[in-house]
Amino acid sequence: MKSKKFLVQMVLLIMSFVLIFSSTACRSTEVPPAEQPAETEPVVEEPEEKPYKIGIMTGTVSQGEEEYQEAMNQIAKYGDMIVHATYPDNFSTETETTISQVVQMASDPDVKAIVFVQAIPGAAAAIEKVREIRPDMLFVAGVPAEDPPIIAEKADIVLQVDEISMGRTIPELAAKMGAKTFIHYSFPRHLSYATIARRLEIMKETCAELGIELVEVNAPDPTGDAGVSGAQQFITEDVPRQIATYGKDTAFFSTNCAMQEPLIRTIWENGAIYPQQCCPSPYHGYPAGLNIDVKGHEGDVQYMLDQIAIKLKEKGQEARMSTWGVPINMLMIDAGVRFAIKFAEGQVTDPRDTEAFIATLNEASAARGLGDLTVTNYNEDGVNLPNFLMLLAPFYDFSQ
Numbered sequence: 001m002k003s004k005k006f007l008v009q010m011v012l013l014i015m016s017f018v019l020i021f022s023s024t025a026c027r028s029t030e031v032p033p034a035e036q037p038a039e040t041e042p043v044v045e046e047p048e049e050k051p052y053k054i055g056i057m058t059g060t061v062s063q064g065e066e067e068y069q070e071a072m073n074q075i076a077k078y079g080d081m082i083v084h085a086t087y088p089d090n091f092s093t094e095t096e097t098t099i100s101q102v103v104q105m106a107s108d109p110d111v112k113a114i115v116f117v118q119a120i121p122g123a124a125a126a127i128e129k130v131r132e133i134r135p136d137m138l139f140v141a142g143v144p145a146e147d148p149p150i151i152a153e154k155a156d157i158v159l160q161v162d163e164i165s166m167g168r169t170i171p172e173l174a175a176k177m178g179a180k181t182f183i184h185y186s187f188p189r190h191l192s193y194a195t196i197a198r199r200l201e202i203m204k205e206t207c208a209e210l211g212i213e214l215v216e217v218n219a220p221d222p223t224g225d226a227g228v229s230g231a232q233q234f235i236t237e238d239v240p241r242q243i244a245t246y247g248k249d250t251a252f253f254s255t256n257c258a259m260q261e262p263l264i265r266t267i268w269e270n271g272a273i274y275p276q277q278c279c280p281s282p283y284h285g286y287p288a289g290l291n292i293d294v295k296g297h298e299g300d301v302q303y304m305l306d307q308i309a310i311k312l313k314e315k316g317q318e319a320r321m322s323t324w325g326v327p328i329n330m331l332m333i334d335a336g337v338r339f340a341i342k343f344a345e346g347q348v349t350d351p352r353d354t355e356a357f358i359a360t361l362n363e364a365s366a367a368r369g370l371g372d373l374t375v376t377n378y379n380e381d382g383v384n385l386p387n388f389l390m391l392l393a394p395f396y397d398f399s400q
Helices: 002-029 061-081 095-106 123-133 148-154 163-176 194-210 227-246 257-270 301-314 328-344 354-367
Strands: 053-058 082-086 111-119 138-144 157-161 181-186 213-218 250-254 374-380 383-392
Touching: 053 061, 053 095, 053 328, 061 082, 061 111, 061 257, 061 328, 082 095, 095 111, 095 123, 111 123, 111 328, 123 138, 123 148, 138 148, 138 328, 148 157, 148 374, 148 383, 157 163, 157 328, 163 194, 163 250, 163 383, 181 194, 181 227, 194 213, 213 227, 227 250, 227 257, 250 257, 328 354, 354 374, 354 383
Parallel strands: 053 082, 053 111, 111 138, 138 157, 157 383, 181 213, 181 250
Antiparallel strands: 374 383
16 A cells, blocks of 8 residues: 555645656747737938027929929928928018018028028028027028128128129030020019129120120019019010021020920920029929939939930930039029037037038038039139138030
8 A cells, every 4th residue: 555655745745846857948949929029110210300490491393393392401401490481472562572471481490590592582681680689690602693792791701603703614615516596585683793793794695706696585574563474475476486586506505494485395395505593503494394204213403414315305306405514503402401400409500601501501512412512702803702602503405
């Protein structure tokens, strides 16, 4: 009996060891369902919230689609850090509206800088008004419409395509393209701008040297009674008239952004010559003028240049139409915002540090797959403005 009882006790003891071992072994190799980490969605990092904002002032789509779209690009990139406003289409008669918009933007203490492209009439007065309440505000003024000494005194950095040098480069390219006549479209308001007036003088001198007849044509001001549509309709109707008078070896140039689309389309259809836009860029006038779909390729400069080349070759116009390979007005906004960020974050302490701005400009250009620009400061008739930067880029050859 004792041996039997002993045997039973041994069996129970062994079973206990087995249960204990099994229990501990499971814990060491498997996590109970309740302890398994729950699957989570990938964490999407939100843009870091900055303790400052940057204002951008542009025209509406009808006045300057390129600048407006670049403002949208900056909002997409930086979110609520960017504050955007548009000046009225009839800005020449509504300067008080422009001034109030800028003052309202500056009333937000988080706004540390304001970038104008374009710096229309009234920009200098708006800057002066803001300085009364925000002397620390950084101002970058692209494509200024006021006299260089005035806007250079008010703004910290002024940006302009090198209109003075373009007085030679545009007619010279027109001559290479075979031009015998050069039509210059403008209106009194634009011709009152110092740089535009000086460029026209140089164009006249250069055309005379090259044996090209320059013809001035007074076009409707898009800010006038006829508006943008009236100015565009004039271009659509007048270009064929000029070609009928002077022939297809006629080059056309307009000082106004809103006129570029109908100018490009009508020249392309009629086989005339088009050296460049007033604000040279593959995005300025060409997409709408040649019906090029940009969707999905915003900011892809090479795509746009390739598409323009295809369209020009359809009409045999690849050696008679051109632009710069740089979207200059878009680049001004991009560089302005980048510089403003450096200023707000203390990387740049002098708002008029032109060397730092030029480095930032080339940084913005490189980010778009482009090369450095030629940058000089305004120096005309004994007036030297160190903070008024003139930008020049090479023409793009679509015949390659």
